[in-house]
Every structure is written in C-alpha cells, then in structure tokens.
Amino acid sequence: MTGFSPTILAFCCNWCSYAGADLAGVSRLQMPPNVHVVRVMCSASVKPEYVLKAISQGVDGVLVLGCHIGDCHYMTGNHRTAKRMPIVQKVLEEVGIDERRLRLDWVSASEGEKFQKVVVDFVDEITKLGPNPMREVKF
Amino acid sequence: MPRIGVFICHCGNNIASTVGIEKLVEFTKALPGVVVVEHNLYSCSEEGLSSIRKSAEENKLDRIVVAACTPRTHAPLFRKICEMAGINKYLFEFVSIREHCSWIHIKDANAATEKAKKLVAMGVAKAALLEPQKEMESNVIPTAVVVGGGLTGLTAAASLVAQGIDTHLIEREGTLGGILKDIDVIGPEFKKTRELLDQLIKELKDSSKAHIHLDSRVISSSGFIGNFELTVECKGESVKIPAGAIILATGARELVPTGEYGCGSVPGVMTQLEFEKRLAKGEVPERAVFIQCVGSRQSGREYCSRVCCNTSLKNALRIVNAAPNASVSIIHRDIMSYGTVPEHIYREASEKGVRFLRYGLERPSKITRKRNGLVVQVFDETIDQEIDIDADVVVLATPMVSREDARDIGKLFKVPTDKYGFFLEAHVKLRPVEFSTDGVFICGSARFPSSVSECISQGLAAAAKASIPIRRGKVVVEAITSWADPDRCAACGSCVTSCPYEAIEIVDEEGRRYAKVNETLCKGCGTCVAACPNDAMQQRGFTTRQLGAMIDALVKNALGET
Numbered sequence: 001m002t003g004f005s006p007t008i009l010a011f012c013c014n015w016c017s018y019a020g021a022d023l024a025g026v027s028r029l030q031m032p033p034n035v036h037v038v039r040v041m042c043s044a045s046v047k048p049e050y051v052l053k054a055i056s057q058g059v060d061g062v063l064v065l066g067c068h069i070g071d072c073h074y075m076t077g078n079h080r081t082a083k084r085m086p087i088v089q090k091v092l093e094e095v096g097i098d099e100r101r102l103r104l105d106w107v108s109a110s111e112g113e114k115f116q117k118v119v120v121d122f123v124d125e126i127t128k129l130g131p132n133p134m135r136e137v138k139f
Numbered sequence: 140m141p142r143i144g145v146f147i148c149h150c151g152n153n154i155a156s157t158v159g160i161e162k163l164v165e166f167t168k169a170l171p172g173v174v175v176v177e178h179n180l181y182s183c184s185e186e187g188l189s190s191i192r193k194s195a196e197e198n199k200l201d202r203i204v205v206a207a208c209t210p211r212t213h214a215p216l217f218r219k220i221c222e223m224a225g226i227n228k229y230l231f232e233f234v235s236i237r238e239h240c241s242w243i244h245i246k247d248a249n250a251a252t253e254k255a256k257k258l259v260a261m262g263v264a265k266a267a268l269l270e271p272q273k274e275m276e277s278n279v280i281p282t283a284v285v286v287g288g289g290l291t292g293l294t295a296a297a298s299l300v301a302q303g304i305d306t307h308l309i310e311r312e313g314t315l316g317g318i319l320k321d322i323d324v325i326g327p328e329f330k331k332t333r334e335l336l337d338q339l340i341k342e343l344k345d346s347s348k349a350h351i352h353l354d355s356r357v358i359s360s361s362g363f364i365g366n367f368e369l370t371v372e373c374k375g376e377s378v379k380i381p382a383g384a385i386i387l388a389t390g391a392r393e394l395v396p397t398g399e400y401g402c403g404s405v406p407g408v409m410t411q412l413e414f415e416k417r418l419a420k421g422e423v424p425e426r427a428v429f430i431q432c433v434g435s436r437q438s439g440r441e442y443c444s445r446v447c448c449n450t451s452l453k454n455a456l457r458i459v460n461a462a463p464n465a466s467v468s469i470i471h472r473d474i475m476s477y478g479t480v481p482e483h484i485y486r487e488a489s490e491k492g493v494r495f496l497r498y499g500l501e502r503p504s505k506i507t508r509k510r511n512g513l514v515v516q517v518f519d520e521t522i523d524q525e526i527d528i529d530a531d532v533v534v535l536a537t538p539m540v541s542r543e544d545a546r547d548i549g550k551l552f553k554v555p556t557d558k559y560g561f562f563l564e565a566h567v568k569l570r571p572v573e574f575s576t577d578g579v580f581i582c583g584s585a586r587f588p589s590s591v592s593e594c595i596s597q598g599l600a601a602a603a604k605a606s607i608p609i610r611r612g613k614v615v616v617e618a619i620t621s622w623a624d625p626d627r628c629a630a631c632g633s634c635v636t637s638c639p640y641e642a643i644e645i646v647d648e649e650g651r652r653y654a655k656v657n658e659t660l661c662k663g664c665g666t667c668v669a670a671c672p673n674d675a676m677q678q679r680g681f682t683t684r685q686l687g688a689m690i691d692a693l694v695k696n697a698l699g700e701t
Contacts, residue, residue: 007697009690014211015553019575022209023555023563025238033250036257036697037239038689039210040681041619044637045665049674050686057694071550074664075361075639084669109575110546110555110563116243135698 006060006126008035010119011046015073016108017065023112031116032123035063042066043104044077048088051102055092058135061101061126065118068106078106098129141172141267144200145259146191148182148207150237157241159252163206166256172267174198182207188220195224202226202266206234206259211575212566227271229618229680234262257696264692268685272618275658279365279383279608281305286357286548289317290591291583292388293339294598295605300348302606307350307380308343309357309371315340317390318584321412323419325591326453327480335591360385360551363662364578365614384578384605387562388598389548391584394434394537400506407513407532408506411450414534418454423461424532428515429454430504431471435538437500442559444538444588448475451536452484459491468494468528470504470517497521506533539588552579562586572601577614580605619663619680621656627675628653634667634676643667 012018018039024031040046043066051062064085066078081104089099103122107115145167149155160178167176175198179187182205195203203226205217210233218228236255244251281304285296288310299306314320316336325332343349355373362368367382393412396402402410409417429451435444448471455467469488474495476485489495498504502518515528541560542548549556554574555563562585565575572580582597583589589597608614621643623634630652635643642660645652654676656667665678674683 007693009693015576019211019555022211022235022238025209025235025242028242028245030245031243033240033244033247033254036254036261036693037235038261038686040665040686041678042664042666045668045678045681047669047683047686049683050690053687054690054694057690058698059690059694067553068550071553073553074662074666077639077664077666080637080666080669108550108555109553110549110557113558 004127004131006034006123006131007058008061008063008123008126009054009059010035010037010063010065011040011043011050012037013043013066013073014039014041016067016071016106017043017115019109020065020107020111020115023109024115027112029112029116031119034123035119042072042074042077043081044074046081048084048091051088052091055097055101055132056134058132060129060132061103061122063118063122064102064104065107065115066104068108071108097132097134100125100129101132141202142174142198142200143172143202143204143263143266144191144194144198145173145176145204145206145263146182146187146194147176147178147236147259148187148205149178149180150208151181154207154237154241157245157248157251158236158255159248162252163255163259167259167263170260170263172202173263174200183213183216188216191217191220192224195221195226200224200226202230202232202269204232204234204259204262204266206236206255206262208237209233209235212570229272230266230269232262232266232269234258257693260692260696261689264688265685268682268688269680272679274615274618276613277365277616277659279612279614280367280381281609281612282307282380282382283384283386283605283609284309284367284369284380284382285386285388287317287388287390287583287585288312288315288351289388289390289583290319290336290339291390291589291594291598292317292386293336293343294595295386295388295582295602296349297339297342298599298602299606300343300346302610303348304606304609305348305350307352307382309352309355311354311356313354315351315353318392319591322415324457326449327484329453329457357551365608367578383609384580385552386580386582386601386605387548387552387554387585388583388601389542389545389585391539391561391588392542394540396434396535396537399433400430400504400533400535402535405506405508405513407530408535409532410535410537411447411454414454414532418457423458424465425462426466426512426530427455427458427468427532427534428528428530429467429469429534429536430515431469431474431536433535433537436472440538440540440559442538443475445475446588446590447536447538449481449484449590451534452476452481452488454534455488455493456484456491459488459493463491466529467492468496470496470498470515472498472500539584541585545585552576554579554581572597572604578608617663619678620658620661621663621665621667621676621678623654623656623671624675624677625651625653627673629673629675630654631672633670633672637666637670639664639666
C-alpha cells in the first residue's frame with residue numbers, strides 16, 4: 001500500500017475544536033494535508049448518519065472533535081457526543097469496518113498543539129489501516 | 140440553479156505562496172452552480188470588498204463563497220458586503236484555506252493546492268443549498284461584570300459606572316489595586332501610584348452603580364452575549380450575577396526566580412517588586428546593579444516583557460536622584476525604552492552616571508558574596524572583557540508571567556490562552572480587547588505585559604466595547620436555530636429530551652402532533668438534529684442536506700465517485 005494517502009473528514013465544533021484548528025494554523029503547526037474540516041456548532045449535532053454516509057462512500061476516516069467534557073458551550077452537548085460516537089463505532093464494527101476509522105476527541109480553543117497531535121496520530125493510524133474497504137464496494 | 144460567486148483571497152503571500160491560486164481558480168470555475176470566480180490580493184481590503192460587491196451586482200449572484208482566512212474573524216465583514224449587494228447574509232459561505240490549509244502545509248504546495256480545491260468544492264456544495272434567513276433580536280441584561288480589581292479592571296469598571304451602567308467588580312483578594320499596590324511610584328514623572336488607585340476606587344465607591352465583590356472568585360459562567368450568568372463565590376457563599384457583557388482584567392504576576400543568581404538565598408539579591416518596596420521605605424542603596432531579561436527572551440519563555448527596562452530605568456533614576464554619588468549599573472541585552480518619553484529617561488539616566496553594560500545570553504553574570512557586599516562579574520560584550528562591579532543590591536528584572544490560574548479562567552469563560560498562558564484576542568491586529576466569543580472582552584496584562592498607560596487605555600477600550608450591547612439594549616441572535624418539519628416529525632420527543640435549553644415541546648395543532656422549537660430559547664447547538672431519528676429536525680445553516688452535500692463533494696473530488 002505504498003503511496004496511500006487517506007481521505008479524512010473532520011467535524012469540529014465552532015467554539016472549541018474549530019477554534020483550536022484555527023490556533024494551530026495561526027501557530028503554523030505543520031500537519032499532513034489529509035483532514036478536511038467541516039464546521040458545526042456543536043459536536044452533539046453530528047448525526048451518526050453523517051459518519052455512516054462518509055464511511056460507506058469510501059472516506060477513510062472520520063474525526064469528531066468537540067470541547068472537553070465540562071467545557072461545552074451548550075452545557076452538556078458533548079456528553080451526548082461522548083455517548084453517541086462509541087455506539088456508531090459498534091455499528092461500524094458490526095458491518096465489518098474497523099471502528100478505529102471513527103475517532104472522537106476533545107480539543108479546546110487554546111489547544112492548537114493538541115489539534116496538530118490528533119491530526120498527525122489519526123492520519124498515521126488510518127494510513128496503517130489502509131484504504132477503506134468500502135471504496136471497492138459498488139452498489 | 141443557484142448563481143454562486145467564489146472569491147479567493149491571496150492574503151498577500153499567506154495563502155498565495157503555498158496554494159496555487161490559478162489552479163484553484165480554474166478548478167472552481169467548473170464547480171456546479173458557480174458563475175464567477177475572482178481572486179484578490181486581500182479580499183478583506185476596501186478594494187477586495189468593493190470588487191465582491193461589484194461582481195455580485197454585475198453577475199446577478201445569489202450566493203457568495205469566500206475562500207480566505209477563518210469565519211471566526213472575517214465572516215461578519217463579508218456578510219455585510221453580501222447585504223450591501225442585496226444578498227441575504229445567510230447565503231454566504233466561508234472556506235478556510237489559510238488557517239486550515241496554507242499555514243499548516245507550508246512545505247507542500249501541491250498537497251495544499253489539492254486540499255484547497257476539495258475544501259472549496261465542499262463550501263460551494265453547501266452554498267448551493269443555503270437558504271435566506273431572518274434574524275431575531277434578544278434583550279440584553281443592562282449589567283456588566285469586570286473580573287479583576289487591579290488598575291486595568293478599576294479603570295474599566297470606573298468607565299462603565301461613569302456611563303451609568305450597573306457594574307460588578309470581582310476581586311479575589313481582600314483589597315483592590317492588584318500588582319500596583321506593591322509599587323510606590325510610576326514613571327516617568329514619579330507619580331504616586333496610591334493617588335491613581337485611590338482616585339479610581341473613590342469613583343467606584345461614590346457611585347450607586349458600582350458593586351464591589353472582594354475576596355470573591357467566579358466559579359462558573361454560562362450564557363451568551365447579552366445573557367450571561369456568573370456564579371461568584373465569596374467566603375463560602377455563592378451568588379448569581381446576570382450580566383450582558385464580561386470584561387476579563389485578571390492581570391499577570393512577576394516571575395520570581397527559583398534560585399537563579401541566588402535570588403531568595405543571597406541577601407541583597409532581589410526582584411524588582413521587592414526592590415520597589417525597599418525604595419518606598421526610603422532604603423536607597425549606594426551601589427546597585429540591575430540585571431535585565433532574567434528568565435525572559437530565552438528558550439521556553441521567548442517573549443520580551445516590555446515593562447522591565449522602563450522599570451529599571453525608573454528605579455535607577457530614583458537612586459541617582461536621591462544619592463547623586465551612588466554607583467548604578469544596568470546590565471542588559473538590549474534596552475527597550477520605546478517611545479519618546481522612555482527614550483528621554485534612558486538618556487537622562489546615562490547623563491546622570493548610570494552605567495549600561497551589554498551581556499549575552501551565553502555568558503550570564505555571576506554574583507559572589509564579599510565581606511562588604513556583593514560582586515557582580517559581568518562579561519561586557521562591548522569591550523569584550525569581564526569586569527567586576529561591587530554592589531549592595533542586585534535587582535533582577537524578571538518578566539511578567541501569566542497567573543497560575545489563567546488557563547482555568549480561560550476554560551471558565553471559554554476563551555483561549557497562548558502557550559505562555561496569556562489570553563488570545565480575536566485578532567492580534569484588527570480586534571484588540573475582543574475575544575472571538577461575543578460579549579467577553581480582555582484588557583491589561585492578562586493579555587500581555589502592559590505598562591500603566593497601556594493598562595489604562597485597554598481598560599477604557601474594553602469598557603467602551605462592552606458598553607455597546609448594553610447601551611443598544613438588544614443583540615441580534617444568529618439565525619442558526621432549529622425547526623422540525625411537521626410532515627416528517629413523528630412526535631417521538633427525542634429532541635425534547637435532548638435539548639439543553641428546554642426549547643422544544645410537542646404541540647398539537649388541529650390534530651397534528653409535532654415538535655415545535657421556541658426560537659427565543661433555542662441557542663442553535665443542533666443537538667436535536669442528531670437526536671432526531673426521522674430527519675425531521677433541521678438546523679438553519681447546517682441542514683442535513685447541506686452537510687450531506689459537503690460529504691458528497693469531498694468524496695467526489697477526493698475519490699472520484701459520488
């Protein structure tokens with residue numbers, strides 16, 4: 001699988017992780033170019049269907065990033081994300097997709113370096129996992 | 140079919156030196172719905188903005204996409220231009236190709252260009268499905284909160300009170316004044332610090348609008364601009380304070396070296412604040428050496444604290460003014476006496492016999508004890524030679540550092556700090572004293588080490604900014620609220636239980652039961668959207684179709700399939 005460069009989708013909440021991603025940019029923290037950020041208001045608004053849609057269409061990995069527990073701009077939104085995403089991971093496993101293709105993590109507005117680390121780690125992990133097998137599935 | 144105009148910003152070289160603008164323009168022209176693609180050196184400049192407006196009118200655009208820096212700082216500006224061009228501001232989409240692309244892939248121009256294409260394709264796909272929205276207004280609680288009762292906080296609070304705004308000043312210590320309490324006089328005209336503080340404290344105490352909370356700290360903060368609620372704890376009791384705007388003026392502290400130059404163990408070696416206290420008591424040394432940049436402008440703490448050179452110049456002058464025959468030396472790496480007045484003080488100190496010696500980071504001075512005092516061994520870079528200076532007092536000019544709890548305060552108010560723990564403004568040049576979180580403002584040394592005059596001007600600036608929503612009495616609420624499609628809603632109630640604001644209820648309208656969102660309570664988090672099992676619940680600006688289209692655009696352009 002030489003030369004495999006994964007395609008990754010990231011959902012970042014407006015208040016913490018999107019701001020953390022901005023801070024990483026402002027700080028010129030370098031990272032691989034595989035991650036494409038979609039801004040949402042809260043990680044709790046990320047529907048499981050978005051993850052399933054992306055993965056079923058061949059996206060190699062999905063990141064869902066929110067505020068740290070206790071820091072949610074909407075008080076308890078991220079509690080729901082924390083409960084919801086592990087269930088989505090189970091669904092992925094059930095249909096034969098490695099659950100590591102979905103990762104949930106917390107990045108605050110002041111954690112540019114954490115954003116960089118999450119991106120570097122996730123790209124590395126997905127690269128090792130190889131292409132999403134759904135890429136080969138033709139409906 | 141929508142008529143989308145895409146405007147790509149070079150941001151000078153910030154984007155254009157990494158992302159191939161021409162390739163990006165060519166790619167974007169072929170995207171569905173795009174009728175015009177333009178690029179500007181700076182889209183946010185007067186010229187850039189007017190060209191967007193002109194193009195929107197000439198090409199009869201109904202949607203605008205700007206690919207540039209970040210929506211968190213620049214979306215309001217471009218939305219305003221949309222409105223001026225007669226386009227509803229919710230028909231605007233921002234694509235970040237600077238923070239999320241050119242700045243983080245500096246060494247790989249090809250990859251950055253390819254990624255920018257995908258990001259723009261995703262933004263255009265969303266834009267095609269955007270719908271115009273109408274905004275609502277919400278009332279503003281006519282009260283301000285200032286956290287921190289040092290010079291900056293006092294200045295901000297006094298300014299708000301003078302405008303007739305009810306202001307709560309929260310100070311964690313038992314007395315007001317902050318770090319300036321320990322400083323006797325301020326340069327350059329040696330004004331008594333106490334007079335300055337007392338005047339501000341008197342202004343507050345004389346006003347019925349000021350509410351001073353001593354020995355108090357904020358333990359929680361929730362809400363939004365116009366409608367914050369703080370919980371403040373004072374001696375075990377907690378009170379709730381509703382507020383329309385919040386100013387953080389939590390200050391900084393002096394770095395106390397741990398053992399460097401024998402500070403704390405060798406008598407006569409002390410920090411600047413310790414020396415200030417001695418001078419205030421009239422203890423003027425006959426022989427003094429100031430060492431600058433102790434603990435700053437070095438690995439791990441690279442910044443220049445800016446106030447230390449002027450403080451040493453001030454105190455050196457106080458010594459030679461009181462004792463003209465005193466021996467005073469300032470050992471420095473560079474004297475930063477910026478501005479006309481401090482530069483004048485620098486000259487005056489030289490003329491009055493204060494000696495200036497330059498040292499290098501790699502050859503720091505050494506202090507040894509002698510029977511009748513201290514000896515400072517300095518390697519003077521100018522004469523390339525080591526010399527010994529006798530001293531009674533060695534003053535270590537250490538930098539101001541952030542407070543130990545600055546990051547906790549940042550978390551409390553959901554505002555960012557930099558790697559040194561200083562608060563980060565919304566934009567370093569364009570939005571001073573503002574955070575990107577609306578309604579929360581920053582001023583003084585909590586932002587960065589600041590001189591007395593800077594603290595005052597920032598305190599005034601933050602007060603002026605904070606008073607805007609309070610005086611208007613209303614803030615516009617972004618139209619990102621949710622609604623349920625009655626035709627799809629099965630009235631299951633999942634959204635009702637998921638909403639953190641109890642904004643949703645199941646209503647019965649002519650026999651049809653469905654979820655109805657109270658838009659004055661909805662804060663636009665979208666939690667209900669993910670909770671809805673039937674795709675009935677939608678969030679304005681983030682509909683499932685819009686986000687689905689972004690995923691499709693990524694798949695199409697990255698994997699070549701749909």
